[in-house]
Amino acid sequence: MREIALHIMDIAENGITAGAACVHILVHEARSENWLKIEIRDDGEGIPSDMLNKVTDPFVTARTTRRVGLGLSLLKTAAERCEGDFAILSEPGKGTRITATFRYDHIDRAPIGDMAGSVSMLIMGNPDVDFVYTHTVDASIFTMDTREIRRELGEDTLADPSVIIQLTQSIRKKVFELRSEK
Structure with a gap:
């Protein structure tokens, strides 16, 4: 994949497919320490222990709609190719956490x-x-939580395209500000 954001989307969708009610996405750019950490955590059904050591094999998938599962394999390869690391922790019934550095x-x-x-x-x-x-x-942080948005604006707000447009612009502005701070 050409962008890490696309890896994140793919992994988050896996969690949603596994029944997650909440997905946590963390992007940590530690520029002064020269590393990037990505973490996607969900509260879905988790990965069965017998599948856990196989999920990064591109020819193994739990889905019945296709015979390959490239998402985790591609992310793992991308991290390792960049002198990083990849880890997956999962507990059936409790969820999964994917970390790539x-x-x-x-x-x-x-x-x-x-x-x-x-x-x-x-x-x-x-x-x-x-x-x-x-x-x-580095030391600057931005967090967006849809639970807070729902509490402030109402339960059905996130289905409104105008809210999504504003949310996109707000996130884009905040990330730009983070990267501009010294």
Whole structure:
């Protein structure tokens, strides 16, 4: 995938398919320490222990609609190619946590990409699922939580395209501000 944001979308969709009611997405850019950490955590059904060591094999999937599952395999390969690491923790009935780290300045690291667009698409496509998106750049932090948005604006707000447009613009602005701070 050409952007890390697309990996994140793919992994988050896996959690939603597994019945997650809430998906946490963390992007941590530690520029001064030269690493990037991505974490996607969900409260879905989890991965059975007999499948856990096989999920990064591109030719293994639990889905019946297709015979390959490339998402985790591609993310793992991307992280390892960039002197990073990949880990998956899962407990049946409790959810899954995927963590990928990358050397920040590695020549082969894909750009983070359009996180605002990816998070907004996840929300728009899954209005009944809650999302917590946290983005940090060095010591600066931004968090967006759809549970708070629902409390403030009403339960059906996230199905309104005008709210999604404003949310996308707000996330984009906040991430830009994070990266501009010194």
